[in-house]
Amino acid sequence: MIMEKSNSAAKTNPRPGEPLLEINNLQVSLPDAPHVKPIIDGINLRINAGEVVALVGESGSGKSMTALSLMQLLPTGLKATSGKIIFDGEDILAMSQRQLNHLRGGRIAMLFQQPQAMLDPTSRVGTQVAEPMRIHRNVDRTAAKARVLELLGEVGIPDPSARADCFSYELSGGMAQRVMIAAALSANPELLIADEPTTALDVTVQAQILKLLDDERRKRKLAVLLITHDLSIVSALADRVAVMYSGRIVEEGPTQRILNSPQHPYTKALIQCSLLKADKDGNLFSIPGGAAQARDLDEGCRFLPRCVTAASANLQERCTHLEPALDSYNDCCKARCWAVKPDGAHSGAHEARRP
Amino acid sequence: MSINHLAPSAPTILEPARRTEPSTVAQAIRFIRQRHWSFAVGSLLFLTIAVLLIISPWIIPHDPAAQSLLRRLAGPSAQHWLGTDHLGRDLLSRLLIGGRFSVVIAAVTLILCAVIGTLLGVISARTGGLVDEIIMRVVDLLISFPDVIVAIFMIAIFGPGYTTLIVSLTIVGWTPFARMARGLTLEINSREYIRAAEVLGCTKTFIIFRHVIPNAIRPIAAISFLRFGHKLITVGGLSFLGLGVQPPNADWALMLAESQAYAERAPLLVVAPGLAIFLTALSVTWIGQGLEMKGRNASKAAQ
Numbered sequence: 001m002i003m004e005k006s007n008s009a010a011k012t013n014p015r016p017g018e019p020l021l022e023i024n025n026l027q028v029s030l031p032d033a034p035h036v037k038p039i040i041d042g043i044n045l046r047i048n049a050g051e052v053v054a055l056v057g058e059s060g061s062g063k064s065m066t067a068l069s070l071m072q073l074l075p076t077g078l079k080a081t082s083g084k085i086i087f088d089g090e091d092i093l094a095m096s097q098r099q100l101n102h103l104r105g106g107r108i109a110m111l112f113q114q115p116q117a118m119l120d121p122t123s124r125v126g127t128q129v130a131e132p133m134r135i136h137r138n139v140d141r142t143a144a145k146a147r148v149l150e151l152l153g154e155v156g157i158p159d160p161s162a163r164a165d166c167f168s169y170e171l172s173g174g175m176a177q178r179v180m181i182a183a184a185l186s187a188n189p190e191l192l193i194a195d196e197p198t199t200a201l202d203v204t205v206q207a208q209i210l211k212l213l214d215d216e217r218r219k220r221k222l223a224v225l226l227i228t229h230d231l232s233i234v235s236a237l238a239d240r241v242a243v244m245y246s247g248r249i250v251e252e253g254p255t256q257r258i259l260n261s262p263q264h265p266y267t268k269a270l271i272q273c274s275l276l277k278a279d280k281d282g283n284l285f286s287i288p289g290g291a292a293q294a295r296d297l298d299e300g301c302r303f304l305p306r307c308v309t310a311a312s313a314n315l316q317e318r319c320t321h322l323e324p325a326l327d328s329y330n331d332c333c334k335a336r337c338w339a340v341k342p343d344g345a346h347s348g349a350h351e352a353r354r355p
Numbered sequence: 356m357s358i359n360h361l362a363p364s365a366p367t368i369l370e371p372a373r374r375t376e377p378s379t380v381a382q383a384i385r386f387i388r389q390r391h392w393s394f395a396v397g398s399l400l401f402l403t404i405a406v407l408l409i410i411s412p413w414i415i416p417h418d419p420a421a422q423s424l425l426r427r428l429a430g431p432s433a434q435h436w437l438g439t440d441h442l443g444r445d446l447l448s449r450l451l452i453g454g455r456f457s458v459v460i461a462a463v464t465l466i467l468c469a470v471i472g473t474l475l476g477v478i479s480a481r482t483g484g485l486v487d488e489i490i491m492r493v494v495d496l497l498i499s500f501p502d503v504i505v506a507i508f509m510i511a512i513f514g515p516g517y518t519t520l521i522v523s524l525t526i527v528g529w530t531p532f533a534r535m536a537r538g539l540t541l542e543i544n545s546r547e548y549i550r551a552a553e554v555l556g557c558t559k560t561f562i563i564f565r566h567v568i569p570n571a572i573r574p575i576a577a578i579s580f581l582r583f584g585h586k587l588i589t590v591g592g593l594s595f596l597g598l599g600v601q602p603p604n605a606d607w608a609l610m611l612a613e614s615q616a617y618a619e620r621a622p623l624l625v626v627a628p629g630l631a632i633f634l635t636a637l638s639v640t641w642i643g644q645g646l647e648m649k650g651r652n653a654s655k656a657a658q
Contacts, residue, residue, distance in 0.1 A: 105556030117547035122569040
């Protein structure tokens with residue numbers, strides 16, 4: 001499903017293929033509670049213009065917090081304590097409130113998990129879709145209205161003029177997500193952050209929404225940061241994937257390479273979970289342990305308590321005391337694991353131990 | 356695999372919620388019919404009173420201040436439908452004129468209180484931190500003064516009058532609204548659509564006026580109506596104490612105070628203004644109650 005993009009017509013600066021967003025060594029923590037470990041600990045991630053990057057991981061791994069820190073909308077108490085988030089040459093973390101407001105919705109848009117909850121119940125759908133362009137593009141009321149109807153049509157809403165007068169509770173989940181997409185696209189952003197955009201929808205609607213997202217981002221040469229735990233969505237949409245565990249990226253690379261030959265034990269386990277295959281006793285596979293314990297580790301690899309590879313590969317000593325760095329193991333992929341050899345060939349113990 | 360946990364009541368695509376543009380009258384009728392009976396009855400009663408008070412200068416049969424000591428304390432007659440008071444002034448005329456002051460003061464004070472209270476409450480909750488702390492402590496401080504005491508104090512300094520009365524009643528009056536608006540805002544703050552608005556780059560002011568207040572307005576409106584009666588009685592109480600309308604001008608509470616001594620000889624003198632205050636307060640309370648009842652049903656249906 002993954003296609004090489006052939007974007008030649010550039011929308012704005014930066015052109016497709018050039019970096020649009022660069023997260024450098026981002027750390028998010030609770031400044032008021034110094035004993036609590038950082039929620040996000042030294043993330044590096046680059047998103048090129050027109051590229052779809054997926055951020056994968058289980059709940060609590062810091063995916064959504066990464067997204068919110070891009071918007072500078074972290075929950076109260078959390079702060080980006082170090083690092084840089086460079087968007088089109090400017091550091092988001094150093095921006096003023098005014099610049100941020102311009103950025104949010106104007107150049108970076110965001111989709112959320114619960115589309116119906118994202119719409120204000122007291123205001124009509126059309127008004128809400130129009131908000132970003134009224135704020136960011138200074139479009140007047142009548143022009144905005146026409147544009148809203150056009151957008152609603154584009155995102156596949158039948159009878160846009162009737163729908164524009166609806167309230168959020170009159171829409172189904174899929175409809176509401178379409179409306180949210182229309183609102184997100186209405187100011188012509190360059191980057192779309194989609195935080196589990198289809199998790200709350202049923203499977204058939206999921207597929208429609210994903211198709212719509214894919215179509216729109218191709219049409220608009222939009223860069224997308226896709227946050228999800230569903231690897232099938234990743235394989236369908238993303239160019240590159242970054243796997244997060246306990247506030248860190250543990251593996252990163254082109255989607256097909258990572259999904260076909262994962263190196264990090266966590267990525268492997270995630271893929272195995274998503275296959276939903278039962279073993280001979282009829283039990284589904286699940287990763288032993290919970291993500292929470294990782295935060296309590298003071299040294300060593302954070303995945304160690306749940307890692308099957310470490311035990312088998314005789315790396316215990318190293319894994320307990322030293323945390324591996326996120327190193328390239330071939331020309332395009334990186335992994336944070338002692339068991340991964342730089343040439344891409346994994347230590348023999350690896351394959352043998354997989355159940 | 357993915358479970359659809361959306362509201363089962365969400366309308367299907369097959370049946371679009373099309374609006375057939377009903378006329379304003381039809382909409383108004385639907386609005387009233389959806390509500391508790393007390394809304395319709397209260398509105399009707401209040402409208403009647405309001406219209407009577409507005410047109411009173413043109414319909415009163417006699418000059419409300421014209422005395423006729425020969426006909427003092429007369430019972431109802433063809434000339435004086437409700438009789439006369441202790442100075443021979445026409446009771447009906449005084450009754451019609453006498454409500455204007457209290458009702459206007461009560462309404463203006465209430466609107467001021469609701470607007471100021473809501474704004475400060477919303478700002479307090481949206482800003483948080485030191486601002487929140489300061490506003491809420493001021494509320495705590497002011498709420499401990501009874502409004503009548505503040506009013507008496509202010510009137511003692513500045514003398515009676517519209518402005519003094521309104522200001523003095525507003526000083527304390529906004530506090531319950533601020534508390535309530537703050538509570539509502541804190542709840543709305545945690546809603547996803549506020550986050551969505553922030554993500555869309557809406558400014559703080561825009562979010563407050565466009566998303567927070569519209570979602571908080573319903574309970575605030577209901578409480579405003581319920582508090583109208585309270586305000587009316589407070590204004591009445593001040594007039595009764597001689598701090599509101601000054602004689603010879605007519606005012607319901609003042610009429611009550613003046614005719615106390617004659618309650619046995621001419622009970623209507625006491626009953627009529629008392630009933631007028633009671634009915635006005637009741638009508639507005641009913642409106643508020645009707646609105647609130649609907650509010651409860653509507654939120655139940657939305658879930």
